[in-house]
Amino acid sequence: MVRRKRRDPRKGTGKKPKGSGRRLYTDENPKDTVRIKFATAKDARATVRKVKRVRKSYARKIQILTVGEQRARVMGKKTVASIFKSAKAGLRRANNAKKKRSKTKKSRR
Numbered sequence: 001m002v003r004r005k006r007r008d009p010r011k012g013t014g015k016k017p018k019g020s021g022r023r024l025y026t027d028e029n030p031k032d033t034v035r036i037k038f039a040t041a042k043d044a045r046a047t048v049r050k051v052k053r054v055r056k057s058y059a060r061k062i063q064i065l066t067v068g069e070q071r072a073r074v075m076g077k078k079t080v081a082s083i084f085k086s087a088k089a090g091l092r093r094a095n096n097a098k099k100k101r102s103k104t105k106k107s108r109r
Contacts, residue, residue: 034051036068038068038072038077038080038084040080041079043080044084045083047084048084048087051065052091058095061091062092065084065087068084069081069084072084
């Protein structure tokens with residue numbers, strides 16, 4: 001019996017890791033993408049507002065803000081990087097407060 005090789009996904013043209021159906025360096029689902037801007041402080045604040053309101057998981061939001069912070073820092077934009085960093089801190093505080101609330105609700109039962 002001849003085993004068939006698994007087909008590559010239709011979307012994306014980047015390198016595909018062995019044993020994975022996903023490609024690196026390409027956006028397989030562009031509708032899911034959150035666009036970020038970090039050219040100015042105004043752009044950074046707008047991006048932070050967008051990330052806070054988008055329906056993504058906590059980890060994904062942190063990941064998006066981290067990308068913005070790192071890119072801004074590499075480009076030498078310290079004020080923009082600090083905007084992203086403070087937004088991450090705010091998200092962490094909110095998430096920890098949410099976890100604490102749910103923990104107290106569980107203990108009351």
